[in-house]
Amino acid sequence: xxxxxxxxCGPRNASEFRYGGEARPRPDLNAVSPEEWxxxxxxxxxxxxxxxxxxYHRAGCGLWFIAERHTKTHEVTATYVWTxxxx
Amino acid sequence: xxxxxxxxxxxRHPLRRRWREHELQDRYxxxxxxxxxxxxATAYYLARDHGITNVAVLEKRYIGSGGSGRNTAIIRSxxxxxxxxxxxxxxxxxxxxxxxELDFNVLFSQRGHLTLAHSDAAVRTMxxxxxxxxIQGVDSRLIWPDEIARLCPHxxxxxxxxxxxxxxxxxxxxxxxxxxAVVWGYAAGADERGVHIHQLTEVTGIDxxxxxxxxxxxxxxxxxxxxxxxxxxxxxTLISDMAGVSLPVTSHPLQACVSEALKPFLDVVVVSxxxxxxxxxxxxxxxxxxxxxxxxxSYSLDATLDFLEGLSGHILELFPGLAPVKVLRQWAGxxxxxxxxxPIMGFTPVAGFLVDVGWGTYGFxxxxxxxxxxxxxxxxNTTPELIRPFRLARFAERALVGEKGAASVGH
Numbered sequence: 001x002x003x004x005x006x007x008x009c010g011p012r013n014a015s016e017f018r019y020g021g022e023a024r025p026r027p028d029l030n031a032v033s034p035e036e037w038x039x040x041x042x043x044x045x046x047x048x049x050x051x052x053x054x055x056y057h058r059a060g061c062g063l064w065f066i067a068e069r070h071t072k073t074h075e076v077t078a079t080y081v082w083t084x085x086x087x
Numbered sequence: 088x089x090x091x092x093x094x095x096x097x098x099r100h101p102l103r104r105r106w107r108e109h110e111l112q113d114r115y116x117x118x119x120x121x122x123x124x125x126x127x128a129t130a131y132y133l134a135r136d137h138g139i140t141n142v143a144v145l146e147k148r149y150i151g152s153g154g155s156g157r158n159t160a161i162i163r164s165x166x167x168x169x170x171x172x173x174x175x176x177x178x179x180x181x182x183x184x185x186x187x188e189l190d191f192n193v194l195f196s197q198r199g200h201l202t203l204a205h206s207d208a209a210v211r212t213m214x215x216x217x218x219x220x221x222i223q224g225v226d227s228r229l230i231w232p233d234e235i236a237r238l239c240p241h242x243x244x245x246x247x248x249x250x251x252x253x254x255x256x257x258x259x260x261x262x263x264x265x266x267x268a269v270v271w272g273y274a275a276g277a278d279e280r281g282v283h284i285h286q287l288t289e290v291t292g293i294d295x296x297x298x299x300x301x302x303x304x305x306x307x308x309x310x311x312x313x314x315x316x317x318x319x320x321x322x323x324t325l326i327s328d329m330a331g332v333s334l335p336v337t338s339h340p341l342q343a344c345v346s347e348a349l350k351p352f353l354d355v356v357v358v359s360x361x362x363x364x365x366x367x368x369x370x371x372x373x374x375x376x377x378x379x380x381x382x383x384x385s386y387s388l389d390a391t392l393d394f395l396e397g398l399s400g401h402i403l404e405l406f407p408g409l410a411p412v413k414v415l416r417q418w419a420g421x422x423x424x425x426x427x428x429x430p431i432m433g434f435t436p437v438a439g440f441l442v443d444v445g446w447g448t449y450g451f452x453x454x455x456x457x458x459x460x461x462x463x464x465x466x467x468n469t470t471p472e473l474i475r476p477f478r479l480a481r482f483a484e485r486a487l488v489g490e491k492g493a494a495s496v497g498h
């Protein structure tokens with residue numbers, strides 16, 4: 001069971017949220033090559049360890065935010081609002 | 088009787104070991120990482136069809152301890168894309184011959200497979216699947232509630248459920264199999280032909296020199312080799328990372344459970360794409376039940392209450408009579424999901440490093456055909472036509488397969 005602290009609503013069961021996958025910087029659309037774009041679209045780090053990832057509070061306030069979660073122990077070490085810079 | 092007593096007193100098991108233990112050699116022609124059905128089948132067909140026997144299968148725990156021993160053992164070929172249907176159909180045919188081929192009963196029971204449709208949209212997809220299947224010569228057709236009731240009288244076909252059953256895709260050759268027996272049979276067959284199966288042998292690194300594989304490091308020492316096959320599930324990214332090959336994979340747990348044993352009442356496999364459940368009754372009478380992958384990526388093998396609640400609710404929609412039945416065990420396996428619900432097989436940018444990964448929720452049913460075709464790829468150093476659609480390069484070439492007939496996909 002994962003308990004996630006929504007930055008707005010506080011700790012809630014993970015079933016209230018939708019998972020958004022790895023948080024990664026998007027390449028510069030004006031400078032990216034087709035190969036780099038393919039890598040960005042399809043390839044994943046699929047990390048075993050603490051992953052920075054997107055979550056969406058679907059059954060709550062509707063916020064997309066970042067969580068840092070260990071992908072084996074499910075320990076959540078931080079949740080915060082994305083500030084607009086690349087993560 | 089006297090023989091039995093003598094045997095009992097002798098303290099020795101009457102059957103020989105099906106596979107032996109070996110010292111780790113410092114060189115093998117082919118090293119296969121992962122001792123599941125894919126890895127062992129590849130080793131078996133390498134030895135049987137191509138005479139390549141200087142092969143090691145490395146397994147970090149015991150053979151069949153990963154996805155091969157954790158799946159719900161369903162075999163079918165009624166997929167949605169022509170590539171998928173052709174591929175899984177060959178797999179079903181290999182499974183049909185497997186008991187005779189391996190001289191080991193794998194208990195393949197082709198009891199029929201029903202995929203339920205709960206909406207007009209689902210009926211349309213089923214009709215599409217049936218047409219694709221029939222053109223490829225696979226026995227598969229759309230049936231309506233009267234025939235569903237004859238095949239499976241315990242299903243709730245009334246309009247009481249939230250999602251009433253409208254129709255079903257009926258696939259008579261589909262069924263279930265004893266998954267451990269498949270692993271053991273391939274292991275015995277490979278061992279007999281000279282393959283070394285190394286259990287409790289964990290890969291810790293892969294050596295790449297000038298873009299070519301030169302060896303594998305393990306907890307028991309280094310092996311020099313020019314060919315490494317990554318046939319792992321769950322950990323395929325971690326093994327590929329060792330060779331410096333990126334994969335379009337995210338790993339999600341897939342959970343399943345079994346109930347206490349009941350008298351036999353269900354002799355077909357029942358699947359609902361809309362409700363994300365599948366259920367069959369094992370030879371021991373247990374209801375074997377599974378669902379979609381967990382909604383977040385993870386390497387955890389823990390069971391969750393969320394899953395059990397969701398699954399039970401959906402199973403009771405289909406079979407209200409199971410309400411008093413108790414769940415006996417619940418477990419998880421790790422599924423490597425790809426963007427197009429299709430596997431990744433064959434060459435990678437590193438010469439000599441091959442993959443048979445990304446098997447999502449459908450790896451077990453493809454074990455024999457993958458083994459056979461990957462063995463052919465290794466022996467001939469060319470990609471067989473049947474598995475060409477599943478090459479790693481398809482992502483860069485934007486030629487995805489899009490297999491929405493996979494188990495965790497709704498329609």
